[in-house]
Amino acid sequence: MKAVVRTNFDDSVSAYDAYEQRTGRFTALARLLAAEMATRADGPFASVLDAGAGTGVSTRVFADRAQRTVALDISREMLRELEAAPRVEADFDHLPFADGSFDGVAFTASLFLVPDPAVAAREAARVLRTGGVVGAVAPLGWVDVDGTDIFAALDRESRSPAGADEVEAALADSFAVTAGTWRFATTAADVRRFHAIPAMAARLYPNLAAEERVAKARDLLEGLEGTVEQRWRWIVGVAE
Template sequence: MKDAIRNNFDASPDAYEAYERMSGRFGTLADRLYRAMSDRCAFPIETCLDAGAGSGISTRRLQAHGVTPIALDLSRSMLEENRANDRVQGDFDHLPFVADTFDSVAFTASLFLTPKPDRAASEASRVLRPDGVVGAVAPIGWMTPDGTDVFASLARQSRSPTSAEAVGDALRASFSVERGRWTFETTAEELRSLHSIPAMAARLYPRLDTDERVERARSLLDGIEGPLEQHWRWFVGV
């Protein structure tokens, strides 16, 4: 599965940036997660392992908050777009760092992408300094304003390798965790833009090649209209 995940994200940097220009979603998630982590950390956060940093959307936001990030990602193509001074290609299930290295570990929209979140949470605990803090966000779903799941009437479900509930369970095995929910007003076009990212279209059509899966995803979602809501669960552990 990890090879498939890596290949999907290797094909995705440009589409990720296009979605971010349209929505600003991942930058907003990174800002909110940093603030939630900072509020609960026993000391000012100076260093952060940006775990699943991708093309650098979350890395840039951490830098804007005065934090020194280490950008880690499984995908070389994503990391090549990341302008962090320190970039490491690696798997957050097996972090290539010694114990007690970081003030914080941030999984901005990434921990739900591993089939073994408990392993990743344990590794985060290992590389954190005493009293350090971990944060993660995970998607709950896309809804209409009346609470109807956008995918309920469609032939496919957009599923992550790991659910938000499983992400929370994994973190609670290694940390004392607080959690909450963030809701964003969004649009059907933003929904289609997100699923035009090859790695996200793979959640709908994992067995198709890149171009075909993106085309099929946009076709599937073409009839969705009206204002929507996107729901995310956040977690902070100490």
């Protein structure tokens, strides 16, 4: 599974950057998550681990708020796009850091990509100092004006390896958590751009090769029109 995730994101750098340049979605998520984490911290962040840093969109956000930010990702190709912070190629299940190394651990749009987020949550708890803060964001999907999942009529579910409820439950087992939902108006064209990212097209067609899954996703979403709502669950917890 980890090898598949790594390959998916190695193949996704250019499409990921194109989507972010068009929408600014991951920057917005990181800024909102950083704000929620800051309100629950017992002081300024000296050190933050950006777990699932990708090309560094979220790392740059947290670097503005912490003295030291470390970017960690399983994808070497993603990390190559980031030059402004220490980079570590590793996965969430075995964080290569000592106990109590960080004031904050942020999983901006990343923790739902592992099949067992509870393992990663325990690792986050281990590397956080007492009173440190963890934050995560997980997708709840896209709905039309009457609140119906846009994929309901397409006979296809856009599904992560781990759902938002599973991510929240995993963090709640290791932290005292607070959660909520963020809503973004987005266009049908941007839904298509999101699923043009090979790693995100895997939400629809996980068993197909990158180019084939992107093509299938494009065909599936071709008739989608207008404005829809994208929803994300946020979860913030404090280490005890």
